[in-house]
Amino acid sequence: MFENVELGHRLDKETYRQRSEAVRLQLLDLEYRLVQERAFATLILINGVDKAGKGETMNLLNSWLDPRHLDSHAIDRPSSEEEERPYMWRFWRRLPPRGRIGVFFDNWYADIIEDRATGRSKRSAFEAALERVRRFEEMLAAEGVLLLKLWFHISAKELKRRLEKLSKDERTSWRVRESDWRYLEHYDEYAQTAAAAIRHTSTGVVPWVLVDGADDRYRAVFVGETLAGAWQRKFEAVERGEGGAPPLVLVPDLEERPNAVSALTLQQPMGKRAYERRLEELQGRLDALVRDARFAKRSLVVVFEGMDAAGKGGAIRRVTAALDVRRYQVVPIAAPTDEELAQPYLWRFWRRMPGHGRVVIFDRSWYGRVLVERVEGLCAPADWMRAYAEINDFEEQLIENGTVVVKFWLAIDPEEQLRRFREREKDPLKRYKITPEDWRNREKWPQYELAVGDMIERTSTEIAPWTLVEANNKYYARVKVLHTLCERLEASL
Amino acid sequence: MFENVELGHRLDKETYRQRSEAVRLQLLDLEYRLVQERAFATLILINGVDKAGKGETMNLLNSWLDPRHLDSHAIDRPSSEEEERPYMWRFWRRLPPRGRIGVFFDNWYADIIEDRATGRSKRSAFEAALERVRRFEEMLAAEGVLLLKLWFHISAKELKRRLEKLSKDERTSWRVRESDWRYLEHYDEYAQTAAAAIRHTSTGVVPWVLVDGADDRYRAVFVGETLAGAWQRKFEAVERGEGGAPPLVLVPDLEERPNAVSALTLQQPMGKRAYERRLEELQGRLDALVRDARFAKRSLVVVFEGMDAAGKGGAIRRVTAALDVRRYQVVPIAAPTDEELAQPYLWRFWRRMPGHGRVVIFDRSWYGRVLVERVEGLCAPADWMRAYAEINDFEEQLIENGTVVVKFWLAIDPEEQLRRFREREKDPLKRYKITPEDWRNREKWPQYELAVGDMIERTSTEIAPWTLVEANNKYYARVKVLHTLCERLEASL
Known part of the structure; x- marks a missing residue:
C-alpha cells in the first residue's frame, strides 16, 4: 500500500x-x-x-x-x-x-x-x-x-x-x-x-x-x-447536476511522480547458468510444498499481471513445470464470454476458485477492471473506482478461507517491450502472439503506468500484497516469481 | 419494525x-x-x-x-x-x-x-x-x-x-x-x-x-x-441510462393495505376528571425521574410527529409542565435556516443534542426527511430512501451514548383534523395557527399516511421504537405520552 x-x-x-x-x-x-x-x-x-x-x-x-x-x-x-x-x-x-x-x-x-x-x-x-x-x-x-x-x-x-x-x-x-x-x-x-x-x-x-x-x-x-x-x-x-458524490479521480499528473513500478531497476543481473541451477532448486521446493500434507487443506491462487510481452506466459510455464498436472489450472483472461458478460464482473473469477489442495494461476485477472478497462474507457470511472474496494473484499474472503493469494506485477520498460515485439515478429512460431492491438496498447504506456501505480497503492494490502518483479531479464524474473511463491507458501503452511 | x-x-x-x-x-x-x-x-x-x-x-x-x-x-x-x-x-x-x-x-x-x-x-x-x-x-x-x-x-x-x-x-x-x-x-x-x-x-x-x-x-x-x-x-x-442501482420505492398501492397507523382505533375513552388525576400523578413521576441521581449521567431526547393539529403542542406542554425549566429545551422544527441549509440535513438536529441530565423535545424532527420532504418532493427519492438507514445510524449513536430516545406519532383521522381546523378558525387566539398550507397538506393525507407507514416500518427499531398514540381524544393522548416517557425512563435508569 x-x-x-x-x-x-x-x-x-x-x-x-x-x-x-x-x-x-x-x-x-x-x-x-x-x-x-x-x-x-x-x-x-x-x-x-x-x-x-x-x-x-x-x-x-x-x-x-x-x-x-x-x-x-x-x-x-x-x-x-x-x-x-x-x-x-x-x-x-x-x-x-x-x-x-x-x-x-x-x-x-x-x-x-x-x-x-x-x-x-x-x-x-x-x-x-x-x-x-x-x-x-x-x-x-x-x-x-x-x-x-x-x-x-x-x-x-x-x-x-x-x-x-x-x-x-x-x-x-x-x-x-x-x-x-x-x-x-x-x-x-x-x-x-x-x-x-x-x-x-x-x-x-x-x-x-x-x-x-x-x-x-x-x-x-x-x-x-x-x-x-x-x-x-x-x-x-x-x-452536470451530479452534486452528490461523484467519484473523484485524484491523481495529479505523472511526470514528476514516479510510482513503485516506474521506480524499479528493471534490469537485474542473472546469467543462464545461475538461472538453470536456481530454477531446478526452486521448482523442487515448490513441488514439495504443494505435496505437503498441510497444503491438502489449503489452496493457492496466483495472479500474473504485466504489460504485453512482459513474460507472463514464460513465468507461468516455469511454475507449472513444477506442479502435478492434476493439481493446477491456468486461466488465461481474455475478452469475457457471453455468459460472463451477463454477470457481475467478479463472477468469472469466483467460478474459478480452487478447492483444497489445488492451484489456480491467472494469466491476467480481475485487475483488468482497474487496468485495461480503466485505460480503454471500457467502464465508467465510477465502476473502476469502486472496484478497488470490491477486489479487496474479494481477496479478503479468499484469505479467510485459507487460500494463499500471490500477485505478481511483471515490470518491463518500453524499450524492452519493443525489442521483444520485434523479436516475435521475426519468429514464425511467435508471430501469432503479436497483434495490432499490442501496438495500440503500447501507445498508452503512460496511462497504463498511472493505472498500475494506483492499483498497487490501493490493492497491495497487508493481507494480499503485490510482488513487483523486475522483468527485463527473464531469468531473474522467473526466479523471483518461483522464490516468492515458495516463501509465501512456506510462511502460510 | x-x-x-x-x-x-x-x-x-x-x-x-x-x-x-x-x-x-x-x-x-x-x-x-x-x-x-x-x-x-x-x-x-x-x-x-x-x-x-x-x-x-x-x-x-x-x-x-x-x-x-x-x-x-x-x-x-x-x-x-x-x-x-x-x-x-x-x-x-x-x-x-x-x-x-x-x-x-x-x-x-x-x-x-x-x-x-x-x-x-x-x-x-x-x-x-x-x-x-x-x-x-x-x-x-x-x-x-x-x-x-x-x-x-x-x-x-x-x-x-x-x-x-x-x-x-x-x-x-x-x-x-x-x-x-x-x-x-x-x-x-x-x-x-x-x-x-x-x-x-x-x-x-x-x-x-x-x-x-x-x-x-x-x-x-x-x-x-x-x-x-x-x-x-x-x-x-x-x-434513462441509470442501470446501476436506482433507489426502488417498493410499495404496492395503499388501498387494501392498512398500516400500523391507519389500523389504530383513534378514539380512545378518557374523561376530563380521570385525565386530570392521571396527569398530575404522571407529571410527578416524570419530575422525580428527571431529578433522579442516575439521570445526571443520562439524557433524554423526545420526538413528536403527527399530522397538523394532532395535538403535538398540547402534549409537549403537558410534558414540560413537569420539568424544571433549566433542564429542558423544546425545539420546534420549521423551515431550515440558511445556516442549516448549508449543512448535511442531520446537522440541525445534531447541534441540539442534550448534555447530561438534560431533555430536548423536538416538535417535528429529522423525520421530516421521510415525511414532508418525501411527500412534497423537496428531495429526490434517492435522498429520502437513504435517510432511513442514516436516521437509524444517528439514533444508534445517541443510544450508545446513554441517551434515551422516545418517539411519538400522534395519530388522528381526517375528520378529527377538520373539526380542529374549524375550531381554530373560530378562536381568535388560535386562528394564527391555521394557514393555507395546512389545508394543502390535508389534501395529501393518503400520501402522508403511506409515508408514515413506511417510516414506522423502517425506523421503529429494536433500539428506538416508535410509540403510536391514538390522539382523537387529547386527554388519552397526553396521558399515553407521559406514561410512555415514565416507563421508558424507568426502564433505562
Whole structure:
C-alpha cells in the first residue's frame, strides 16, 4: 500500500517555483468560486505518520488559500460538553457549511488506529468502528460534501532520520516528544493498522489519497494540485447536476511522480547458468510444498499481471513445470464470454476458485477492471473506482478461507517491450502472439503506468500484497516469481 | 419494525381474483421483456419466519412466472466443493445472469441470524457479517442486478396457531418439526435479531420489503405487485441510462393495505376528571425521574410527529409542565435556516443534542426527511430512501451514548383534523395557527399516511421504537405520552 509513497519523491527549486505558483493561482480562483457559488462544502482530513508533514500542510493551506474561508480543527482532548454527547458530535458541530473549507487534523481516524495498534481494541471493534466511519463519510458525500482524505506517509527510516535531526538541534529538540520515539519503536504495528484502516475506508466514493511526505516541496505541490483537481472535478459534477458524490479521480499528473513500478531497476543481473541451477532448486521446493500434507487443506491462487510481452506466459510455464498436472489450472483472461458478460464482473473469477489442495494461476485477472478497462474507457470511472474496494473484499474472503493469494506485477520498460515485439515478429512460431492491438496498447504506456501505480497503492494490502518483479531479464524474473511463491507458501503452511 | 406486517392483512376472494389476474398478466409481460432484452438480472431473496409463506412464495413464483427463466435455490447443507471455498462461493456460482431470475431461499441471512439468535456469535461478529453482506449487495446493485429482498413475517400468536393446526391434522403433521417448536419458544430472540439484521442491511439502494404472511391471498398479490413494480421501475431506470442501482420505492398501492397507523382505533375513552388525576400523578413521576441521581449521567431526547393539529403542542406542554425549566429545551422544527441549509440535513438536529441530565423535545424532527420532504418532493427519492438507514445510524449513536430516545406519532383521522381546523378558525387566539398550507397538506393525507407507514416500518427499531398514540381524544393522548416517557425512563435508569 505504501510502496508508491515511500519512494521519496522530490521537486527541485525551480520546478517547485513554477508549479507552486501555477497551482496557487488556480487554488485561489477555485476557492473564490466556492465561496461565491456556495455549491458545496469542502472537508479535508489530514491523517498519517507524525512528522510526515501534517502540520506543515495545515499551515500551507492557511497560507495558500484565503484563510478567511477556512476553519482548521485539531481536536485533541474532548471538552466536557463533548464528552457528554456521542463521539461524532464533536465533528458534526465543526462541519464546514457550503462555501467553506474545513480541515480536520487527525479527526476520527487517529483514535481508532491508536486503539488498535496498541492492542486496546479488538479486531472486530476496529472493523466495526471503520464501517461506521465509512457510512458517515458516504453520507457526507451523498449530501454533497467534497471530502478529501489525505494520508501522509514516510518510511520508518525517514522518520528516524527526522527525529534524530530534530533532537540534535536544541532549537528544535522540543518538537520531539517521548511519544514520537514510542511511535517509531512500534512503527510496523502502526503502519499495518493504518493500511487496514485505509483498505476498509477507501471506497469509490470517498477514496484515500496517499501523500509522500519526504520532501516539503513535492508534498506542497502534490497537495495543492490534488485539491485543485478535486475542486475542478466537483464543480464540473455540480454543473452536470451530479452534486452528490461523484467519484473523484485524484491523481495529479505523472511526470514528476514516479510510482513503485516506474521506480524499479528493471534490469537485474542473472546469467543462464545461475538461472538453470536456481530454477531446478526452486521448482523442487515448490513441488514439495504443494505435496505437503498441510497444503491438502489449503489452496493457492496466483495472479500474473504485466504489460504485453512482459513474460507472463514464460513465468507461468516455469511454475507449472513444477506442479502435478492434476493439481493446477491456468486461466488465461481474455475478452469475457457471453455468459460472463451477463454477470457481475467478479463472477468469472469466483467460478474459478480452487478447492483444497489445488492451484489456480491467472494469466491476467480481475485487475483488468482497474487496468485495461480503466485505460480503454471500457467502464465508467465510477465502476473502476469502486472496484478497488470490491477486489479487496474479494481477496479478503479468499484469505479467510485459507487460500494463499500471490500477485505478481511483471515490470518491463518500453524499450524492452519493443525489442521483444520485434523479436516475435521475426519468429514464425511467435508471430501469432503479436497483434495490432499490442501496438495500440503500447501507445498508452503512460496511462497504463498511472493505472498500475494506483492499483498497487490501493490493492497491495497487508493481507494480499503485490510482488513487483523486475522483468527485463527473464531469468531473474522467473526466479523471483518461483522464490516468492515458495516463501509465501512456506510462511502460510 | 414489524408493526405494519402484524396486522393480518387479508384479501377477499373476489378482490384476489381481480388483482391476481391483473398482476399475473403484468408479470408475464415484464418477464418476457426481461428475457428478450436481457438488460439486467433479477435476484429475489426469500427470508423470514418459517411458516409465514416462504415456501408458498417460491411455488407461487414458479407458477405465476414462466418457470423456464427462473432458478430457485434452497441452499441447505453445503457440498464438499462448497465447503472448501469461501462462504459466498455457493451464492456466486448460482447468481442469475442477465435476463434470468434467481430465487435464493434463506440465503446468506439465515445462518447469520440463527447464529446470533442462539448466542453462537457475538454482537460484533454479527454486525461484521451484516456489513459484509451489505457491501456485497451494494456491489450487486451497482453491477445492475435487481435485488428484491423479501422478509415474510407472522406474529408469535399466528405462528403458534399454525403449528397447532398443522400438528392436529395427520395429513399435515409431518410438516411440523421439533425445530419449529423451538423457534416458537425463542420467537422473541429471533424477531429481535431479525429486526437488527434488517436495520443494518436496509439501505436506500437495497431496502428490505416486509411482507405480512398471515393471509395467502394478500401475500400472493403483495409479492406479485411488488415484483411487478420493481421490474417496471428498473426498466424505466435502464431506459434513462441509470442501470446501476436506482433507489426502488417498493410499495404496492395503499388501498387494501392498512398500516400500523391507519389500523389504530383513534378514539380512545378518557374523561376530563380521570385525565386530570392521571396527569398530575404522571407529571410527578416524570419530575422525580428527571431529578433522579442516575439521570445526571443520562439524557433524554423526545420526538413528536403527527399530522397538523394532532395535538403535538398540547402534549409537549403537558410534558414540560413537569420539568424544571433549566433542564429542558423544546425545539420546534420549521423551515431550515440558511445556516442549516448549508449543512448535511442531520446537522440541525445534531447541534441540539442534550448534555447530561438534560431533555430536548423536538416538535417535528429529522423525520421530516421521510415525511414532508418525501411527500412534497423537496428531495429526490434517492435522498429520502437513504435517510432511513442514516436516521437509524444517528439514533444508534445517541443510544450508545446513554441517551434515551422516545418517539411519538400522534395519530388522528381526517375528520378529527377538520373539526380542529374549524375550531381554530373560530378562536381568535388560535386562528394564527391555521394557514393555507395546512389545508394543502390535508389534501395529501393518503400520501402522508403511506409515508408514515413506511417510516414506522423502517425506523421503529429494536433500539428506538416508535410509540403510536391514538390522539382523537387529547386527554388519552397526553396521558399515553407521559406514561410512555415514565416507563421508558424507568426502564433505562
